[in-house]
Amino acid sequence: MRNKFDEQLKQLNNEMIEMANMIESAIQNAITAFLKQDVDTAKKIMNSDEIVDQKQKTIESICFQLLIQQQPVARDLRTITAAMKMVTDMERIGDQAADISELTIVMADSPYRFKEDHIKAMASETSLMVIKAIEAYVEKDLGKAYEVIARDDIVDNYFLKVKADLIEVMQKEADYAEHAADLLMVNKYLERIGDHATNIAEWVIFSIDDHSHKE
Numbered sequence: 570m571r572n573k574f575d576e577q578l579k580q581l582n583n584e585m586i587e588m589a590n591m592i593e594s595a596i597q598n599a600i601t602a603f604l605k606q607d608v609d610t611a612k613k614i615m616n617s618d619e620i621v622d623q624k625q626k627t628i629e630s631i632c633f634q635l636l637i638q639q640q641p642v643a644r645d646l647r648t649i650t651a652a653m654k655m656v657t658d659m660e661r662i663g664d665q666a667a668d669i670s671e672l673t674i675v676m677a678d679s680p681y682r683f684k685e686d687h688i689k690a691m692a693s694e695t696s697l698m699v700i701k702a703i704e705a706y707v708e709k710d711l712g713k714a715y716e717v718i719a720r721d722d723i724v725d726n727y728f729l730k731v732k733a734d735l736i737e738v739m740q741k742e743a744d745y746a747e748h749a750a751d752l753l754m755v756n757k758y759l760e761r762i763g764d765h766a767t768n769i770a771e772w773v774i775f776s777i778d779d780h781s782h783k784e
Contacts, residue, residue, distance in 0.1 A: 574639050578648065581631045585652055588624040589703040592662045595621065596699050596762060599666035600692040603673045603755060604685070611670035611677075621663035628656045651776035655706065658765040658772075662699060665758040665765075672751050681752070682745055683738045688756065691727030694720060695759045698766035705773045714777075717770035724763035731756045 595614055602610035632653050635641065641649060698720050705713035732753065739749045 571639070574635065574641075574645075577631060577635055577638075578645065581628065581635065581649070581652055584624065584628050584631060585655070586707055588621065588628060588656060588659055589706065591617075591621050591624060592659045592666070593699055593703055595663050595666035597696050599669045599673075600696055603669055604689060604692070606673065606677050606680075608674050608677045611673040614670040615667045615674075618663050618667040621660060625656045625660045629653060647776050651772040654772045655769050658768045662762050662765050665762050669755050669758050672755050676748060676751050679748055681748075682742065683734050683749070683752070687727055687730040687734055688752070688759075691724060691731055691756070691759055694724050694727060695763050695766070698724065698763050699769075702766040702769040702773065705770055709773075709777055711774060711777055714770040714773040718767055721763050721767045724760060728756060728760040 595617065598610055599614050601607070602614065632649050635645070635649050698717050701713050701720070702717045704710065705717065735749045735753050735756070739746045
């Protein structure tokens with residue numbers, strides 16, 4: 570019975586890694602498409618979001634089977650609980666990659682008219698947080714998980730800088746206000762992705778470290 574349980578745990582881990590790779594790719598491609606105003610790539614990201622949702626359902630189903638079939642020991646229970654929580658955050662990152670892509674399509678007809686340095690730096694940091702959070706899970710690396718949590722402050726600081734940049738543009742160029750409002754939403758989605766990466770890192774810590782108490 571335990572052998573079957575261990576096999577299913579292994580399958581859970583493999584499915585988690587597959588989903589992690591999907592969302593890592595989605596956010597990196599969404600950011601590139603946004604910065605390059607690449608409509609074709611943005612459309613592909615929106616279409617692939619359904620596959621991410623399906624993967625979440627598969628993982629949740631494995632988790633329920635593991636909980637039902639055998640009374641898991643404490644460590645197994647932590648792994649399963651963390652997986653169920655992490656896939657929710659991963660699915661949200663997939664959603665936000667699709668949301669950024671949708672706005673990329675809306676804004677494709679007009680060039681960006683603001684300093685892009687801050688939003689580029691923020692996008693890069695956000696993407697790195699997602700990559701590191703996933704690496705922390707795959708490699709069971711507490712150090713990387715704590716690094717992700719520390720980086721969230723950097724993303725939050727960029728969020729405020731981008732917001733200030735866009736408000737300045739809106740005040741100077743009234744005809745650009747609608748476009749700037751869409752860019753503010755992209756800024757917000759990037760900040761939320763950083764929050765979800767932080768959540769993933771915290772659940773990685775919970776699953777590895779017996780002394781952590783994430784609720």
